[in-house]
Amino acid sequence: MVPSESRHFDLTCCELDSVERLRAHLAGGRTLYEVREDGQGGRHWQALTADDPTPFVAQTEPPPFAAKAFFFAEREAVFRFDGERFVAIEPTAPAQVLFGLHACDLAAVAYQDQFFAADAHYQARRAAALLVGLDCRHSCSQGFCTLVDSGPEVRAGTADLILLPTEAGWLLLIASVAGAAAVADLALPAASRDWPAQRVAHRQQVASEQGDGQWLQDGIAAINAAKVSAATWESLGLRCLVCSGCTTVCPTCSCFAPLERKLPDGSIEQERVWDSCLYEGFQKEASGHNPSALAGQRVQRFWQHKFGEGFRQTFGRYGCVGCGRCDHVCPGGIGVHAVMRKVGKPCSN
Amino acid sequence: MLELTPRALRLLDFYADGQDSRHFRLRIDAPQPGDLAVIPGQFFMLGVPGFGEAPFTYVSPPDEGGEFSALIRSSGRLTARLFELESGASLGYRGPFGKGWPLLLGARRVLVVAGGCGLAPLAGWIEEALHHAAPLQLRVLYGARSAPAQVLGRERERWRQVLPLIETLEHGGPEALRGSPLAQLDRLFAEEQPQVVLCCGPEAFMLAIAKTCVRRGVAADNVWLSVERRMHCAVGLCGHCYIADSYACVDGPTYRYDHYLQLLAHGNTGHAGGELGVGPC
Ligand SMILES: Cc1cc2nc3c(=O)[nH]c(=O)nc-3n(C[C@H](O)[C@H](O)[C@H](O)COP(=O)(O)OP(=O)(O)OC[C@H]3O[C@@H](n4cnc5c(N)ncnc54)[C@H](O)[C@@H]3O)c2cc1C
Ligand code: SF4
Ligand code: FES
Numbered sequence: 001m002v003p004s005e006s007r008h009f010d011l012t013c014c015e016l017d018s019v020e021r022l023r024a025h026l027a028g029g030r031t032l033y034e035v036r037e038d039g040q041g042g043r044h045w046q047a048l049t050a051d052d053p054t055p056f057v058a059q060t061e062p063p064p065f066a067a068k069a070f071f072f073a074e075r076e077a078v079f080r081f082d083g084e085r086f087v088a089i090e091p092t093a094p095a096q097v098l099f100g101l102h103a104c105d106l107a108a109v110a111y112q113d114q115f116f117a118a119d120a121h122y123q124a125r126r127a128a129a130l131l132v133g134l135d136c137r138h139s140c141s142q143g144f145c146t147l148v149d150s151g152p153e154v155r156a157g158t159a160d161l162i163l164l165p166t167e168a169g170w171l172l173l174i175a176s177v178a179g180a181a182a183v184a185d186l187a188l189p190a191a192s193r194d195w196p197a198q199r200v201a202h203r204q205q206v207a208s209e210q211g212d213g214q215w216l217q218d219g220i221a222a223i224n225a226a227k228v229s230a231a232t233w234e235s236l237g238l239r240c241l242v243c244s245g246c247t248t249v250c251p252t253c254s255c256f257a258p259l260e261r262k263l264p265d266g267s268i269e270q271e272r273v274w275d276s277c278l279y280e281g282f283q284k285e286a287s288g289h290n291p292s293a294l295a296g297q298r299v300q301r302f303w304q305h306k307f308g309e310g311f312r313q314t315f316g317r318y319g320c321v322g323c324g325r326c327d328h329v330c331p332g333g334i335g336v337h338a339v340m341r342k343v344g345k346p347c348s349n
Numbered sequence: 350m351l352e353l354t355p356r357a358l359r360l361l362d363f364y365a366d367g368q369d370s371r372h373f374r375l376r377i378d379a380p381q382p383g384d385l386a387v388i389p390g391q392f393f394m395l396g397v398p399g400f401g402e403a404p405f406t407y408v409s410p411p412d413e414g415g416e417f418s419a420l421i422r423s424s425g426r427l428t429a430r431l432f433e434l435e436s437g438a439s440l441g442y443r444g445p446f447g448k449g450w451p452l453l454l455g456a457r458r459v460l461v462v463a464g465g466c467g468l469a470p471l472a473g474w475i476e477e478a479l480h481h482a483a484p485l486q487l488r489v490l491y492g493a494r495s496a497p498a499q500v501l502g503r504e505r506e507r508w509r510q511v512l513p514l515i516e517t518l519e520h521g522g523p524e525a526l527r528g529s530p531l532a533q534l535d536r537l538f539a540e541e542q543p544q545v546v547l548c549c550g551p552e553a554f555m556l557a558i559a560k561t562c563v564r565r566g567v568a569a570d571n572v573w574l575s576v577e578r579r580m581h582c583a584v585g586l587c588g589h590c591y592i593a594d595s596y597a598c599v600d601g602p603t604y605r606y607d608h609y610l611q612l613l614a615h616g617n618t619g620h621a622g623g624e625l626g627v628g629p630c
Binding site: 078079081083084085086087088115116118119120123224233254255256257258260262268270275277283284285286287289291296297298300301304305308309310314 | 350351353354355356357396398399400401402424425426428439441551552577578579581582584586587588589590591592593594595614615616617
C-alpha cells in the first residue's frame, strides 16, 4: 500500500459473512501473517496458508510485538565492500498481508512511514504490504489509545482494510485503493447498517474504560515545560535495568547501530541492527565523552521522544501510540504509566 | 531515497599536522555536481572498510576533480586503522551532510574562536571569508593545549599574514597568551566589539565562550556553534546524534546559540560534565 494514497480515501462498508473467507482470499498470492497463540502462553505473528482452518479470533490485547519488524528489520545488510567498490544491497520485499492489526499499531506504522520516508529498505517492504486493521470494542489492559488519538477505531489512512466487529456480525471497511482491489473478486455486498454510529459507540465505550487521562496530560505538560528535575529522572533511571525491552517492543522506536561482518570470500558486509537509546554507550564518543552518561538522562530521552512537542509537530502526533507494551515488559516498573504519573506530580519535581 | 552506501574514495597523501593528527588529501572517485556544493562546516562520512564509518569535516571542499582535505586526529579504532593505510588505499565516502556555517552574515566584524581540533570546521569558512568580495574584519582566536598539539600549521601560517590570529596555549608559549582563549576575550572585546561569533571546540568550552560573548553584548542569534555528537547514519535515522528533538547530523552540527540553548532546556545533554579546556589537541 502507498500510504499517501489512502489518506483521503472515502471509506465504504461491506457485509462480511466470513472473516476466514476474506483471510483465505488475501492469502492467495501473498504471505499472510496473523497473531496466533503458541500454546505456551506466547503469541506471535505467524504465516498462514490460504487453507488454514483456524477460526479468526479478535483479540483485545495487542500482540507482544507490533508490526515494526516487518518493515524496519531487526537486522539487515545495507551494503557490501568487495575490496574496491561499495555495492548497495537491495532489500527483498515479498508481497505480504498483516491481518488483524490494532488501531494503535497502525498509527505507529503511519508514524514510521513518515520517519523512514526516504529509506529504501523500509519503503520497499512497506509498499509490498497490505494492512488489515481491526477496530477494538474494549480497551486492552494497559492501553490508552483514546488519550493519544490512535484508536480504538482504525484511523483513516493507516490501513487498507478494516475489520469492524458488531453484535450482528462482521463488517469490512474498504480503506484504500489497494484494499478495494484486493477484495474486488469477493463481490462483498454493501452494508446497509449505520456503521459510523457503531464505531462511535465503540470509541465511547473504550474511552470510558480508559478514563480522563489526567495522569498523562500532567506528565506531558511537565515534560514539555522542562519542569522535570534531573533528580526525578535519575530516580527513574535507577530503576532502568538497561534491558532494552521498551525500545524493542515500542512500535515507534527506530534507533539502529551499524555492524560490520567479514564474509568468507573476504568481502565486508555492513548491516544495521536495532539499537537502544537506553544503552549506556549509545552516545559515547571515542574520547570517552558521553553526553548521556547518566541513566536518568537516557530515560528522559526515551520519553522526550514519545511526548516531546517538537516531535509532535514534526510527525503530527505523539510518538507514543498508547499500546501499553512498555508497561508489560519493563522489569523495573518504569513503563509509561509509572513514568508519566511520577513526572506529572509537582511534588516529585 | 537516502544514500546509505558509500562511494569509492582514494587516499592520496597526508602529512603530520599536530600531535596525533594528520592532514589527509582525499579524492572522490567519480565526483558528482553535488560534491561541489559543500558549505564550510558541513561534514562527510569516511568509510574505512572493516572499521565502519565516522564523521569528519572538510578543511578544503571538493574541487572539480573530487579532491578535498581533512584534518583527522587519531582517537579510536577507525582512525587508528586509517593512520596505518598508505597512499592509494580504498576508502568510502558519503556526503556532504548537515548544516554549515552561515555564509553571508551581512556583518563586518567577525570573531572566530576555536579550541583544539575545533579549528578544522572553521578553516574552510576562514578561507572563504578571505576571498569574499566585501571587506570583513575577521579575527581568529585559537586555543590549543600546547605548541605540538596545534593543528593546521600551514593554514595558520598563511592566515597570520592577512588577519589577526591570536593563539593561546594552556602550556608553554608567551605568558600573555597562556591559558584559555576565554581569558583573551576581555582584551579582544575592548579592542573591537564583534557582531558575529563563530565557535567550535569541546562543548563546555563553546558554551562558556558563547555565554561570555552574549554577556558582552553580542546578540545570541549572532553566535554560532558547531557541536559534536556520536554519528553513524548521518541522515537522521539511527538516532545516535540526538540533542532533544534535533538530530545533529541533519539540523547541525552548526547551531545558532539561542536555538541551541532551547534544545538544552528540553534535552538531557550532559555537556556540563565536560571540562572547560580546549580538548585533547
Ligand atoms: C560533525 C562532526 C565533524 C567532525 N570532524 C572531525 C574532524 O574534522 N577531525 C577529527 O579528527 N574529528 C572530527 N570529528 C570527530 C570524529 O568523528 C571522531 O573523533 C571519530 O568518530 C572517532 O572515531 P574513531 O574511529 O577514532 O573511534 P571508534 O572507537 O572506532 O568509534 C566508533 C564509531 O563511533 C562514532 N564516534 C565515536 N566518537 C565519535 C565522535 N567524537 N564524534 C562522532 N562520532 C563518533 C563513529 O561513528 C565511529 O566510527 C567530528 C565529529 C563530528 C560529529
Ligand atoms: S511508549 Fe510505551 S505505550 Fe507508548 S507506544 Fe511505546 S511501548 Fe506503547
Ligand atoms: S547520525 Fe544517525 S541520526 Fe544523526
